[in-house]
Ligand SMILES: Cc1cc2nc3c(=O)[nH]c(=O)nc-3n(C[C@H](O)[C@H](O)[C@H](O)COP(=O)(O)OP(=O)(O)OC[C@H]3O[C@@H](n4cnc5c(N)ncnc54)[C@H](O)[C@@H]3O)c2cc1C
């Protein structure tokens with residue numbers, strides 16, 4: 001703790017976003033960067049608490065006080081080394097993590113948390129720019145082969161750790177490029193894809209083999225049986241890509257899509273892929289209705305505005321979250337029920353809560369022209385159980401020519417569960433031990449496919465955990 005008074009004398013300063021009028025015209029990252037002196041000052045605000053709740057809150061257990069101090073002192077190489085001990089890809093979360101750590105920072109009690117996420121990003125960027133991020137070629141190979149199914153953050157984290165331990169790792173990815181939702185889901189204005197490519201170059205140089213365009217499935221390019229025969233262990237990291245549907249009248253009309261259909265296509269267009277006009281999903285000149293009030297919905301807001309939407313409305317069936325403090329999850333827990341207003345929301349949209357969608361409405365030509373919604377109340381039963389949704393009869397039609405369903409995801413694991421005879425837990429997820437081992441001892445699971453849709457930082461932590469599980473599995477076999 002280089003400057004013990006900084007937290008008293010220096011206020012939290014965020015880098016902020018590019019001006020709204022400028023940023024909605026492109027897909028460049030919206031977040032700006034602070035001048036280096038400001039960044040070092042921000043890092044000096046860390047109080048090096050005796051009990052650092054930030055360690056506890058970050059699923060990776062990052063050691064914030066240690067590297068904040070190094071950043072403050074301008075020791076960027078050492079700062080990156082400390083960060084990299086617990087975190088293989090700080091440049092991803094430095095951009096898109098909801099910063100669970102900051103919510104538990106002691107200074108968050110005064111709404112003055114240390115800018116940990118931004119400092120993380122700055123440390124990683126400085127490390128790349130100064131040439132500190134170099135391939136670390138493992139000194140030996142242990143002769144064991146591990147297959148990773150899915151090239152998202154969980155798969156990459158597992159691959160990285162296993163490779164460093166000396167395993168020979170192959171990542172199988174069904175898409176044309178590696179990255180999972182980082183590449184085909186999260187918009188470029190939150191995470192520029194060169195950030196993924198830059199890391200992949202390092203991972204490849206370190207010896208990981210990436211096989212893209214390979215779907216592992218009974219009817220895919222490689223069957224689970226083939227994988228089982230060729231590899232000593234398998235880590236399943238297929239994510240949770242199956243979107244939750246809304247089974248209401250006229251759901252199948254043209255103009256109603258899953259959020260990811262829009263987001264993935266826009267990511268591909270930004271990467272230079274061309275689509276037939278008839279296949280292109282676009283908000284241009286349309287009233288857009290986004291059903292689902294979460295992060296995926298927010299990404300649809302930002303994308304719709306960039307595509308030139310006439311109006312954007314985001315609705316949510318649950319009640320409006322708390323605006324200031326979350327009494328249900330007080331500090332230092334993550335405020336799950338706090339209203340989140342993203343850079344995309346600030347670019348322009350109407351937000352409404354407690355609205356249930358009853359049906360999609362068609363005009364005389366059979367085209368989508370609106371959605372009928374009903375106001376609902378959420379009533380907690382006398383026994384204090386989960387609140388029940390109660391219709392109020394108050395209905396209205398929200399005009400829209402494009403509707404996007406952003407209502408969460410389920411796991412598409414059935415084929416793997418059957419093929420490898422895996423047990424499921426009570427929630428229907430693949431049952432695993434703490435280190436990701438399934439009921440089939442050579443098969444491990446990590447990331448969203450293990451836990452359900454979650455966060456990048458949790459997927460990375462889960463992938464590293466499964467890698468540790470693989471190592472322990474083989475060390476037990478040796479005995
Ligand atoms: C629109 C959107 C925005 C988000 N924004 C954020 C955010 O800002 N911050 C945040 O922390 N989290 C965010 N998330 C959540 C985050 O992206 C996920 O929690 C995280 O990517 C999960 O990582 P994963 O590796 O488990 O799965 P994924 O990222 O889904 O990767 C799984 C990979 O497996 C591949 N795959 C699937 N089946 C097969 C198969 N049979 N054979 C071969 N390959 C297969 C898929 O193609 C995919 O590439 C967002 C999610 C969405 C949908």
Ligand code: SF4
Pocket residue numbers: 057058059060062093094097098099100101102116117120457
């Ligand atoms: S990964 Fe997320 S929770 Fe962990 S230190 Fe970085 S910003 Fe905080």
